[in-house]
């Protein structure tokens with residue numbers, strides 16, 4: 001990659017479940033990217049940042065070997081790589097800078113829909129197909145269940161039907177993939193989200209300064225995504241009841257309404273979502289013109 005060691009190097013997934021959201025995250029942080037198809041490297045136009053676009057499996061290693069400074073990867077891949085590297089005596093140091101709010105999934109054991117599965121002990125001596133042998137082994141060792149691991153890098157969900165395994169241990173989100181393959185989730189063994197990790201190596205001040213800029217921006221984006229701006233009109237007489245119903249702990253702003261003495265306008269930033277039920281409750285108290293708006297960025 002570039003020989004310019006003053007530019008912060010960040011590894012993200014090239015294409016897959018994390019790639020779009022990683023690019024959006026950087027864009028939201030004000031990083032102008034010029035990503036071209038087929039290119040491994042993308043240079044930011046307005047900040048000293050270079051992106052390395054790779055398979056997600058390679059990201060923890062690139063960070064742990066200090067080839068890149070930062071990486072975004074699922075905790076599932078991170079933890080699996082960590083265990084594998086530790087077992088092989090390879091470099092396995094890194095720091096988690098931030099748990100992100102995307103890439104949520106779980107690593108689960110799944111069996112055929114008609115299988116008899118009272119608990120995990122029913123997998124004793126069985127063949128389990130997975131791309132995560134270390135995470136699976138850790139869980140099964142803890143449960144005291146012996147099994148045979150069948151390592152597959154992809155299409156794990158077809159293994160039972162193909163007669164290659166009796167059960168699988170794979171990532172699940174909605175469960176649609178399992179259902180489409182006649183499988184049911186039996187036990188969750190690991191819950192995962194995407195994380196931003198940093199290499200353990202000490203960074204030059206200039207690079208650290210870029211990280212110090214990015215982190216509060218990521219925090220601001222995440223906080224904004226979790227928050228809503230709520231506006232409504234409410235009768236003065238029921239103000240306290242209306243405020244009690246509003247989600248989140250922030251005190252609202254109360255403003256007069258032109259030409260209206262019995263009603264006020266209420267504005268509040270809420271850290272929680274506003275449910276239809278709450279809106280209906282507000283309406284019953286006489287509130288009207290209730291608006292729930294998304295917030296783009298936030299800084300406290």
Ligand SMILES: Nc1ncnc2c1ncn2[C@@H]1O[C@H](COP(=O)(O)OP(=O)(O)OP(=O)(O)O)[C@@H](O)[C@H]1O
Pocket residue numbers: 013014015016017018054055056057073074075076077102103104105171172173174192193194
């Ligand atoms: N269904 C899902 N919903 C949300 N996040 C998921 C889902 N499946 C996987 N992930 C997360 O996204 C990561 C990347 O998933 P993806 O399926 O794109 O990986 P991959 O096929 O191994 O890609 P690559 O070609 O980069 O190796 C996973 O390691 C996991 O952390």
Ligand SMILES: O=P(O)(O)OC[C@H]1O[C@H](OP(=O)(O)OP(=O)(O)O)[C@H](O)[C@@H]1O
Pocket residue numbers: 016017154155157170171172173174175176177178
């Ligand atoms: O429970 P679900 O919502 O169905 O999601 C789970 C599926 O998503 C991931 O694969 P992905 O779709 O990213 O494709 P891949 O197998 O090519 O990685 C994962 O490996 C599962 O197969």
Ligand SMILES: [Mg+2]
Pocket residue numbers: 055056057
């Ligand atoms: Mg992968």
